[in-house]
Structures are given as C-alpha cells and as structure tokens.
Amino acid sequence: MKKVSAKFSLEKRKAIAGWGFISPWIIGFALFLAYPFIKSISMSFSKITDISTLDSVFVGFNNFLYAFTVDINFLPMFLKTVTSTLIWTPVIVIFSLFIAVLINGKIRGKAIFKSIFFLPVLLGNGFVLKQLLDMGITGTNGIITIPESFYQITGSLVGDIILNFIGQLTVILWKSCIQIVLFLAALQSVPEPLYESARVDAASEWVIFWKITLPMISPIVLLNCIYTLIDFFRDISNPIVGYIIQNGVKSLNYSYGAAMGWIYFLFIFVVVITVFAGMRKLIFYGGEK
Amino acid sequence: MEYNFRRRIRNLSAGWITVYILMILLVCFTSLPLIYMVSTAFKPFNELFLYPPKFFVQNPTSKNIRDLFSSMDSSVVPFSRYLFNSLFSTVSTILGTVFVASTGAYALTKLNIKGKNLIFTLIIAALMFSPQVTQIPNYMVVNSLGMINQFSSLIIPKIATAYSIFLMKQYMEQIPDTILEASRIDGAGEWRIFGSIIMPMVKPAWATLVVLTTVATWNDYFTPLIFIQRQSMKTLPLALQSLAGTAGSFTRSGVTAAAIFLTTLPVIMLYLSMQSRVIKTMAFSGIKS
Numbered sequence: 001m002k003k004v005s006a007k008f009s010l011e012k013r014k015a016i017a018g019w020g021f022i023s024p025w026i027i028g029f030a031l032f033l034a035y036p037f038i039k040s041i042s043m044s045f046s047k048i049t050d051i052s053t054l055d056s057v058f059v060g061f062n063n064f065l066y067a068f069t070v071d072i073n074f075l076p077m078f079l080k081t082v083t084s085t086l087i088w089t090p091v092i093v094i095f096s097l098f099i100a101v102l103i104n105g106k107i108r109g110k111a112i113f114k115s116i117f118f119l120p121v122l123l124g125n126g127f128v129l130k131q132l133l134d135m136g137i138t139g140t141n142g143i144i145t146i147p148e149s150f151y152q153i154t155g156s157l158v159g160d161i162i163l164n165f166i167g168q169l170t171v172i173l174w175k176s177c178i179q180i181v182l183f184l185a186a187l188q189s190v191p192e193p194l195y196e197s198a199r200v201d202a203a204s205e206w207v208i209f210w211k212i213t214l215p216m217i218s219p220i221v222l223l224n225c226i227y228t229l230i231d232f233f234r235d236i237s238n239p240i241v242g243y244i245i246q247n248g249v250k251s252l253n254y255s256y257g258a259a260m261g262w263i264y265f266l267f268i269f270v271v272v273i274t275v276f277a278g279m280r281k282l283i284f285y286g287g288e289k
Numbered sequence: 290m291e292y293n294f295r296r297r298i299r300n301l302s303a304g305w306i307t308v309y310i311l312m313i314l315l316v317c318f319t320s321l322p323l324i325y326m327v328s329t330a331f332k333p334f335n336e337l338f339l340y341p342p343k344f345f346v347q348n349p350t351s352k353n354i355r356d357l358f359s360s361m362d363s364s365v366v367p368f369s370r371y372l373f374n375s376l377f378s379t380v381s382t383i384l385g386t387v388f389v390a391s392t393g394a395y396a397l398t399k400l401n402i403k404g405k406n407l408i409f410t411l412i413i414a415a416l417m418f419s420p421q422v423t424q425i426p427n428y429m430v431v432n433s434l435g436m437i438n439q440f441s442s443l444i445i446p447k448i449a450t451a452y453s454i455f456l457m458k459q460y461m462e463q464i465p466d467t468i469l470e471a472s473r474i475d476g477a478g479e480w481r482i483f484g485s486i487i488m489p490m491v492k493p494a495w496a497t498l499v500v501l502t503t504v505a506t507w508n509d510y511f512t513p514l515i516f517i518q519r520q521s522m523k524t525l526p527l528a529l530q531s532l533a534g535t536a537g538s539f540t541r542s543g544v545t546a547a548a549i550f551l552t553t554l555p556v557i558m559l560y561l562s563m564q565s566r567v568i569k570t571m572a573f574s575g576i577k578s
Contacts, residue, residue: 028449
C-alpha cells in the first residue's frame with residue numbers, strides 16, 4: 001500500500017515539473033501561433049471600421065465573396081500559383097529521387113555531393129534565392145554566356161528553350177535539397193538482404209528499383225510530396241503570398257488580407273489531404289502490418 | 290583481392306563515367322547562383338555592363354564592398370550597429386529556442402503530462418500551417434505588447450516554433466526511461482536530470498537546431514521588415530537591402546551582390562563547420578515523422 005502512494009507522489013511530482021518545463025513553450029505558442037490563428041478567423045469575417053482602435057463589425061462572407069467576384073487580381077494570381085505548384089511538385093520529387101539514387105550508388109565523394117546539394121537550405125527563406133534569380137541566370141543580362149555560334153546552330157527559338165530549361169534547373173535544384181536528404185536517408189534504410197536475394201534471383205537493377213526500392217521508400221515519397229507542396233505554397237516569391245502581405249500589412253486592409261489568407265490556406269489543406277488520401281493505397285508500410 | 294580489383298575496373302566503366310559527369314553538372318548548377326553572386330560582388334563597374342556578360346570576374350575589385358560601406362558611412366546609423374542588431378537578435382533567438390524547445394520536449398516525452406497528445410497534435414497542425422495567414426494578427430499581438438521597434442519583437446515571437454520542439458521530441462524519445470529512473474532514485478531533481486543527462490545525450494539535435502535557427506534568423510528579412518521601422522533597429526539583411534537599392538536594377542547589381550555576399554558568409558561558415566551532424570539529424574527526424 002505504501003509503495004503505491006509513493007509512486008503516485010512521484011508521478012504527481014513529475015507532472016508538476018512537466019508543466020513547469022513546457023509552460024514557456026505553451027505561452028509562446030498561445031501568444032504567437034494559436035491566438036493569431038483564432039483572431040485571423042474572426043477578422044476574415046469582419047470589416048474594420050476604425051483603423052486606430054481596430055473596431056470592427058461582422059460582415060459574414062463578404063470578404064471571401066469580394067476576393068472571388070470583385071478583386072480582379074486575386075483569382076489570376078491564385079490560379080497561377082496553383083498551376084505552377086501542381087506542375088513543379090512532381091518534377092521536384094522525381095528529380096530529387098533521381099539525384100538521391102545517383103548519390104546512393106557506388107559513387108565516390110558522397111559526402112561532398114551531399115553537402116553541396118544541401119547548401120541552398122542555408123540561404124533560408126527564399127528571399128536570397130529570389131534576389132539571386134532577379135539578377136538573372138539566363139536572359140539578356142544573365143549569368144550563362146552563350147556564344148553567338150550556339151544560336152546559329154540551334155536557331156533562336158530552340159536556343160531560348162534550352163536556356164529556359166537551364167535557368168529552371170537551378171531553381172529545381174535549389175528547391176529539392178531537403179527532399180534529396182530525406183530520400184538518401186530512406187534509401188540507406190532499405191535492408192540489404194532484400195537486394196541480395198533479388199540479385200540471386202537474377203533481377204536486373206531496373207526491376208530491383210521498381211519492385212524493391214520504390215515500395216520500400218514509398219512513405220518518404222509521400223512525405224516528400226507533401227513537404228514540396230507546402231514548401232511551394234508557402235514560398236514568399238509566390239505572387240499570391242506577396243499580394244496577401246501587401247494587402248494585409250502595407251495597405252492596412254487587415255480583414256481582407258486575413259480572408260485571402262484563409263482561402264489560400266484552406267486550399268492548401270484540401271490539396272494536402274487529397275494527396276494524402278490518394279497516395280495512401282500506394283504506400284507500403286513495413287513491419288507487422 | 291582479385292575480385293575487388295575487378296570491381297574497381299567495372300566501377301570505372303562508361304556508365305559510371307556518365308554518372309560522374311552528370312553529378313558534376315548538377316553540382317555546378319546548384320552552386321551557380323552562389324558562384325555568380327561572389328563573382329558579381331567583385332566585378333568592377335564596366336564589367337557589370339558587358340554584353341554578353343561574363344560569368345567570372347575578369348579584374349576583381351573590392352569597389353562594390355567599399356561602396357556599400359561608404360553608403361553606410363553616409364547614413365546616420367553606423368554599420369556596426371546593424372551588425373550588433375543582427376548578432377544580438379540571432380544569439381538571443383538561438384538561446385531562447387534551444388531552451389524552450391528542449392524543456393518542452395522533455396516534458397512531452399519524459400514527464401508524462403496530461404494532454405500531451407493534444408499538444409502534440411497542435412504541433413503537427415502548426416507544422417502545416419502557413420505563417421502568411423497569421424501575419425496580420427501576429428503584428429497586432431506584437432503591437433499591443435508594445436514590442437514594435439524593440440529587440441523583443443525580433444526574438445520572442447520566433448522562440449516557440451513548432452518545428453524546433455518537434456525535432457527535439459523526435460530525439461528525446463530515443464533515450465531509455467531506465468536511465469532517468471535510476472537517477473531519480475539517486476535523488477536527482479528534474480532540472481538536474483535535464484541538464485546533466487538529457488541535454489548531453491541529444492547534442493546532435495540541438496546542434497542542428499542551432500544551425501537551423503541561425504539560418505532562419507540571420508537571413509530573416511520579413512520579421513524586421515514588418516516589426517521594425519526605426520533605422521537604428523534594422524538588422525543586417527534589411528539594412529543592406531535598403532542601402533543596396535532594388536535588386537535587378539542594373540547599376541546597383543554589384544553592390545547588391547556584395548550585400549548578399551556579406552550577409553550569407555557567416556551562415557555558410559557555420560554550416561561548413563557543422564555540416565555532417567546537421568544532415569544526419571535532419572534526415573533522422575524526417576524519417577521518424
């Protein structure tokens with residue numbers, strides 16, 4: 001009996017200490033994530049009547065309707081962001097898988113390749129990348145100098161297409177660094193005996209990739225798809241994100257900014273859930289299941 | 290021995306040479322913007338206007354960097370002030386983030402507080418959430434706390450992030466409870482256990498957190514843009530960008546490149562000194578999610 005009560009007091013002491021330990025995080029989370037989150041919902045349904053005191057009245061779905069029916073900028077920017085995201089996400093996932101497979105092969109200098117492909121993460125929130133790309137990779141004042149003879153051989157149209165692809169290649173590479181790292185870790189965790197037995201059965205490397213590697217790393221494929229989607233949507237170089245910030249912060253149109261933010265977020269949420277549901281059947285989970 | 294030798298020959302077959310060439314090309318494209326940035330930062334005035342432009346600088350000069358510093362000298366606020374602002378806010382954010390995330394993760398994983406599943410769900414939801422939506426209410430919170438134009442606005446809102454506590458939690462879960470039980474029986478308090486057992490064991494995790502937080506805070510352009518209006522409180526990226534003028538404008542592109550070069554240099558140095566640990570931890574926490 002005495003033993004039980006002693007254990008209880010230890011558990012209780014642990015719980016009290018636990019709340020002490022986590023309270024700084026909870027306070028910060030409540031103030032700067034949870035409260036703004038709830039506040040932005042209420043703001044999106046209201047209209048600010050006095051900007052100095054931030055008095056507001058409830059206007060229902062007016063802000064949302066305004067975005068779709070009156071604002072001529074919102075919808076085209078929104079669609080542009082959506083289409084480019086849906087096009088680039090599969091490209092980036094496939095491309096990063098391809099690079100990860102290459103690095104994971106019997107190649108020398110793995111560590112060097114890994115750290116170079118990871119380098120762009122350091123330039124952080126995309127602003128530096130935007131600045132660099134604004135300086136131009138290709139184009140009239142671009143950084144790749146193409147000799148005149150190149151155009152003479154290919155013709156100007158084909159030359160432009162090639163240049164465009166080269167320009168995009170850097171963007172793709174800069175956007176796929178985290179994905180490459182995640183794929184690499186996944187590839188290394190595939191049990192070696194699976195490969196051994198497949199080779200004994202004389203399976204070609206091509207078949208091994210499709211029948212063993214891909215199913216084994218499929219959870220990470222899903223993770224990377226979702227990561228890429230969110231990363232793209234959150235990118236500040238997206239016109240729509242800039243538009244939301246501009247409306248909300250610079251022109252003090254708080255409630256309309258919040259409404260647009262929510263339309264955008266709900267859309268991201270739907271896309272992520274769809275991808276998740278769609279891919280779930282294709283995912284192979286190892287273990288007891 | 291002979292088998293090994295034969296394998297090495299086979300590794301150098303045409304297929305492998307292609308792979309190496311491909312990898313080196315990809316590495317070039319990844320580092321292209323960086324190399325171009327460094328090269329542009331040292332280009333003399335006349336080379337910036339060359340057509341077709343040269344990728345590499347022909348006659349390197351430090352004029353751009355000197356221009357940057359002289360336009361700083363002519364401004365009211367000295368360069369050292371911006372440097373101090375950046376250093377101070379970055380170091381404080383790092384210390385705060387590591388402390389809050391580690392204590393929070395300790396409480397979540399080892400102290401069994403009630404509602405830890407709810408908290409964990411909130412963390413996962415917050416990971417998906419795009420910060421643009423809450424930008425405006427966030428500003429209002431910071432404003433009502435009277436933190437506009439203060440260091441606190443650059444530090445406090447960024448401490449309690451979802452990602453940091455998630456990362457720490459993934460690592461702390463690996464520590465066996467028996468070690469903690471043993472030290473509790475020996476009479477160690479929770480703070481003692483946290484400080485002298487937990488933290489040394491999860492060193493890779495918080496080392497990674499240090500690097501990631503440094504990258505995010507040091508390069509951060511938007512937080513100071515929104516919260517700081519007073520010139521003397523601006524951080525390095527914001528100050529440099531405003532002094533360098535708009536990017537993409539022809540005449541100032543050398544100065545802009547110099548500005549970006551100077552801002553990113555410390556982060557790249559830090560990364561190079563800690564790279565392998567960072568990549569490992571990132572991959573690990575990604576896999577476990």
